[in-house]
Amino acid sequence: MGTSLPVIDVLAWIGVLTFAAMGALAATQKGLDLLGVMVLAAVTAVGGGSIRDIVVGNLPPAVFRDEPKLWAVIVVALLVFRFSRTLDRLGTPMWLLDTLALGVFAALGAETGMEAGLGFFGTVFAGTVSAIGGGMVRDLFLGTVPAVLTNNRDLYASAAAAGAAVVFAIPALLPDLLPFALLCGAATTIALRAASRYLGLRLPRAGAT
Amino acid sequence: MGTSLPVIDVLAWIGVLTFAAMGALAATQKGLDLLGVMVLAAVTAVGGGSIRDIVVGNLPPAVFRDEPKLWAVIVVALLVFRFSRTLDRLGTPMWLLDTLALGVFAALGAETGMEAGLGFFGTVFAGTVSAIGGGMVRDLFLGTVPAVLTNNRDLYASAAAAGAAVVFAIPALLPDLLPFALLCGAATTIALRAASRYLGLRLPRAGAT
Amino acid sequence: MGTSLPVIDVLAWIGVLTFAAMGALAATQKGLDLLGVMVLAAVTAVGGGSIRDIVVGNLPPAVFRDEPKLWAVIVVALLVFRFSRTLDRLGTPMWLLDTLALGVFAALGAETGMEAGLGFFGTVFAGTVSAIGGGMVRDLFLGTVPAVLTNNRDLYASAAAAGAAVVFAIPALLPDLLPFALLCGAATTIALRAASRYLGLRLPRAGAT
Numbered sequence: 073m074g075t076s077l078p079v080i081d082v083l084a085w086i087g088v089l090t091f092a093a094m095g096a097l098a099a100t101q102k103g104l105d106l107l108g109v110m111v112l113a114a115v116t117a118v119g120g121g122s123i124r125d126i127v128v129g130n131l132p133p134a135v136f137r138d139e140p141k142l143w144a145v146i147v148v149a150l151l152v153f154r155f156s157r158t159l160d161r162l163g164t165p166m167w168l169l170d171t172l173a174l175g176v177f178a179a180l181g182a183e184t185g186m187e188a189g190l191g192f193f194g195t196v197f198a199g200t201v202s203a204i205g206g207g208m209v210r211d212l213f214l215g216t217v218p219a220v221l222t223n224n225r226d227l228y229a230s231a232a233a234a235g236a237a238v239v240f241a242i243p244a245l246l247p248d249l250l251p252f253a254l255l256c257g258a259a260t261t262i263a264l265r266a267a268s269r270y271l272g273l274r275l276p277r278a279g280a281t
Numbered sequence: 282m283g284t285s286l287p288v289i290d291v292l293a294w295i296g297v298l299t300f301a302a303m304g305a306l307a308a309t310q311k312g313l314d315l316l317g318v319m320v321l322a323a324v325t326a327v328g329g330g331s332i333r334d335i336v337v338g339n340l341p342p343a344v345f346r347d348e349p350k351l352w353a354v355i356v357v358a359l360l361v362f363r364f365s366r367t368l369d370r371l372g373t374p375m376w377l378l379d380t381l382a383l384g385v386f387a388a389l390g391a392e393t394g395m396e397a398g399l400g401f402f403g404t405v406f407a408g409t410v411s412a413i414g415g416g417m418v419r420d421l422f423l424g425t426v427p428a429v430l431t432n433n434r435d436l437y438a439s440a441a442a443a444g445a446a447v448v449f450a451i452p453a454l455l456p457d458l459l460p461f462a463l464l465c466g467a468a469t470t471i472a473l474r475a476a477s478r479y480l481g482l483r484l485p486r487a488g489a490t
Numbered sequence: 491m492g493t494s495l496p497v498i499d500v501l502a503w504i505g506v507l508t509f510a511a512m513g514a515l516a517a518t519q520k521g522l523d524l525l526g527v528m529v530l531a532a533v534t535a536v537g538g539g540s541i542r543d544i545v546v547g548n549l550p551p552a553v554f555r556d557e558p559k560l561w562a563v564i565v566v567a568l569l570v571f572r573f574s575r576t577l578d579r580l581g582t583p584m585w586l587l588d589t590l591a592l593g594v595f596a597a598l599g600a601e602t603g604m605e606a607g608l609g610f611f612g613t614v615f616a617g618t619v620s621a622i623g624g625g626m627v628r629d630l631f632l633g634t635v636p637a638v639l640t641n642n643r644d645l646y647a648s649a650a651a652a653g654a655a656v657v658f659a660i661p662a663l664l665p666d667l668l669p670f671a672l673l674c675g676a677a678t679t680i681a682l683r684a685a686s687r688y689l690g691l692r693l694p695r696a697g698a699t
Contacts, residue, residue, distance in 0.1 A: 099639075105693040107648045108639040122545070127331070129340030131547030136612040143611075153694075193352075194345040208422075213626075215635040217424040221308075221317040230316045275314040276362075336540070338549030402561075403554040417631075426633040430517075430526040439525045484523040485571075 077251045083258070084180060085141070087173030092117035092145040094170060095210050096152035097159055102214055106153060112210050113149035114142070120205030124181050124198050128188035171265045175258035178203040178232040182239035183254060192240055199236025199257070204229045227268035230275055235261030286460045292467070293389060294350070296382030301326035301354040303379060304419050305361035306368055311423055315362060321419050322358035323351070329414030333390050333407050337397035380474045384467035387412040387441040391448035392463060401449055408445025408466070413438045436477035439484055444470030495669045501676070502598060503559070505591030510535035510563040512588060513628050514570035515577055520632055524571060530628050531567035532560070538623030542599050542616050546606035589683045593676035596621040596650040600657035600675060601668065610658055617654025617675070622647045645686035648693055653679030 095116025099109040118135040125133035135141060152159055159166070181202025185195040208218040220229040239257035243250055267273040304325025308318040327344040334342035344350060361368055368375070390411025394404040417427040429438040448466035452459055476482040513534025517527040536553040543551035553559060570577055577584070599620025603613035626636040638647040657675035661668055685691040 103695060104639055105695045107651070107693055111639060111647070126335060126544060127341055127345070131340075131549075132545055132606060132608060132612060136545070136608055136615070139609045139611055188341060190341060190345055191348045193348055194341060197345070212421060212630060213636060213639060215424075215633075218422060221313055221320060221422060229320070233316070275316055277312060277314045335544060336550055336554070340549075397550060399550060399554055400557045402557055403550060406554070421630060424633075427631060430522055430529060430631060438529070442525070484525055486521060486523045 077254070080176070080180070080251075080254060083172065083176040085144075086169065087176045088117045088141050089144060089148055090166075090169040090173045091206055092148040093152050093159060094166070095206070096149040097156055098210060098214060100153055100156040101160075106150075109153045110146055110149040112213060113152070114145050115213065116206040116210045117145045117148075118142070118206065119209045120177060120202045120207070121181065123205040123209075124184060124202045127201070128184060128190070128198060130184070130188075167269070171262050172258075174203050174228070174232055174265065175235055175261035178235040178261050179239050179254040179257035182236035182257060183250065185236075186240060186243070192237070195240040196233050196236045199239060200229060200233045203232035203236075203261075227264050227273060227275065231261045231264035231268070234264055235259075286463070289385070289389070289460075289463060292381065292385040294353075295378065296385045297326045297350050298353060298357055299375075299378040299382045300415055301357040302361050302368060303375070304415070305358040306365055307419060307423060309362055309365040310369075315359075318362045319355055319358040321422060322361070323354050324422065325415040325419045326354045326357075327351070327415065328418045329386060329411045329416070330390065332414040332418075333393060333411045336410070337393060337399070337407060339393070339397075376478070380471050381467075383412050383437070383441055383474065384444055384470035387444040387470050388448050388463040388466035391445035391466060392459065394445075395449065395452070401446070404449040405442050405445045408448060409438060409442045412441035412445075412470075436473050436482060436484065440470045440473035440477070443473055444468075495672070498594070498598070498669075498672060501590065501594040503562075504587065505594045506535045506559050507562060507566055508584075508587040508591045509624055510566040511570050511577060512584070513624070514567040515574055516628060516632060518571055518574040519578075524568075527571045528564055528567040530631060531570070532563050533631065534624040534628045535563045535566075536560070536624065537627045538595060538620045538625070539599065541623040541627075542602060542620045545619070546602060546608070546616060548602070548606075585687070589680050590676075592621050592646070592650055592683065593653055593679035596653040596679050597657050597672040597675035600654035601672060603654075604658065604661070610655070613658040614651050614654045617657060618647060618651045621650035621654075621679075645682050645691060645693065649679045649682035649686070652682055653677075 092113040096109050096113035098116075099112035104112065118133075118141070121135055122133040125131065125135075178199040180199075182195050182199030184202070185198025188194075188198070190198060204220050208220060211218040235257040237257075238260045239253045242253035242256055264273070301322040305318050305322035307325075308321035313321065327342075327350070330344055331342040334340065334344075387408040389408075391404050391408030393411070394407025397403075397407075399407060413429050417429060420427040444466040446466075447469045448462045451462035451465055473482070510531040514527050514531035516534075517530035522530065536551075536559070539553055540551040543549065543553075596617040598617075600613050600617030602620070603616025606612075606616075608616060622638050626638060629636040653675040655675075656678045657671045660671035660674055682691070
């Protein structure tokens with residue numbers, strides 16, 4: 073990560089812990105054992121960034137060298153395993169944290185893609201897979217179609233893709249503005265999620281045409 | 282791709298567009314939204330080659346630098362989303378295009394494997410995963426056992442593997458014949474598919490022994 | 491693999507053939523055709539080590555250059571396809587071979603992770619995914635939640651993770667003892683599996699709290 077804004081690091085930490093909690097909660101609700109809960113917490117929290125790093129050739133993935141984040145994921149998994157019922161009731165706070173994490177990961181993933189020299193599509197892919205890849209692998213492990221592909225309640229993957237596209241577009245138009253582009257990208261994702269939740273913004277579905 | 286035959290480039294384009302259309306059609310029939318249709322079109326069209334490139338260490342995968350093909354995949358996904366019922370009726374033309382794409386991707390994937398210094402098995406894997414990997418990931422995303430592993434109507438993955446094996450065998454026997462080997466490999470795959478469809482050629486199944 | 495103990499090579503061969511047989515057996519029981527049986531034998535036998543090699547950046551994965559092992563996997567798949575009923579009756583011998591394979595792969599995978607400079611978590615991941623990754627991909631291909639995430643009969647993934655942790659810990663405390671660490675790691679995994687089978691040792695599950 074070439075960015076120099078400390079706020080981004082703080083947001084990335086919040087995002088990792090949030091995704092770890094959501095992965096652990098899904099595993100707990102499916103009745104998995106303690107190891108399964110830790111595995112799904114880790115996969116959800118760091119799976120998207122790892123897929124991105126494999127694709128752009130940053131091997132081993134950056135998170136494998138970031139032991140404090142991995143220890144924190146395990147602690148979160150243990151806490152969720154013990155207190156899952158409380159967490160399950162925190163609907164709106166979890167939605168806010170999840171939306172924040174989605175925006176931050178999409179923006180940081182797009183940055184990684186641009187640093188690897190990818191073009192528009194590659195950058196959008198890198199941002200989107202960073203944001204949603206962990207949740208998709210979690211869903212595959214739990215034996216369900218990834219929710220992001222079928223979800224008709226809320227913009228999610230498309231909000232992440234739009235944020236990544238903004239991160240790509242701003243430096244192309246206005247050089248030397250990467251930190252600004254990251255914040256704009258994350259804000260785009262968050263705004264689209266909010267518009268979807270509160271204003272009913274949706275993508276068209278096949279059955280509706 | 283070290284080959285110099287323009288016909289191969291044209292065939293590769295036809296293959297990408299065909300697989301994009303088939304992925305988009307499967308997503309539309311499952312009622313996914315517009316983003317899901319675009320994702321499954323892209324995964325089906327370029328997923329196999331991307332897995333091959335990850336395995337042989339060509340990172341980022343070549344298609345991530347081939348923006349025109351990715352734009353074309355998105356356009357195909359939008360067209361299928363709008364006109365899926367028409368496409369669904371084109372059984373035999375789609376079978377012909379799919380068989381052509383399978384043969385071309387198996388041959389080109391085998392070439393990539395040989396350029397990376399792989400032996401017989403590695404080359405057959407590289408060719409086969411190029412040809413069928415995108416469809417397998419699409420099936421996993423749609424929550425089904427990959428059709429190529431269970432399909433008893435038609436030779437498919439085994440036809441791709443045989444074509445890749447031919448691409449490996451010919452230059453080992455007759456040097457300086459790589460373009461010829463590519464065409465023979467693709468022709469082998471296509472001939473096996475045709476023999477399977479019209480003559481009933483099959484692999485044995487466990488229940489039948 | 492930097493180790494110089496020939497016994498480790500022999501154990502690795504036994505492990506590959508055992509996992510190939512178990513993958514082929516699962517495919518045969520699901521009624522897949524001959525190609526599906528060969529693919530699932532190969533995926534189960536070499537999938538875990540390949541994922542580990544992709545993650546640490548050893549590309550192409552080492553097994554792609556180890557053609558004798560791949561030929562042996564195919565021969566095992568053909569034998570299982572023909573004699574699956576006999577194999578199915580060998581409960582305890584297969585459990586012993588599977589447990590041996592699990593311990594050896596966890597230890598060798600941890601060694602690969604340490605050679606790549608990974609820390610504690612990365613090494614445990616590399617060992618665990620080497621041991622259980624092939625079986626997880628096999629389960630995903632067969633359309634089921636990976637058994638290692640839900641299994642409540644027996645310690646399996648957690649036994650592999652504990653063995654990998656031992657391989658990491660011993661050289662950190664006592665340098666120049668890597669071959670000893672590998673054997674201790676494998677023994678840890680095998681002992682935990684045996685304790686689980688014969689003494690009822692279990693991980694807690696979410697429903698039980």
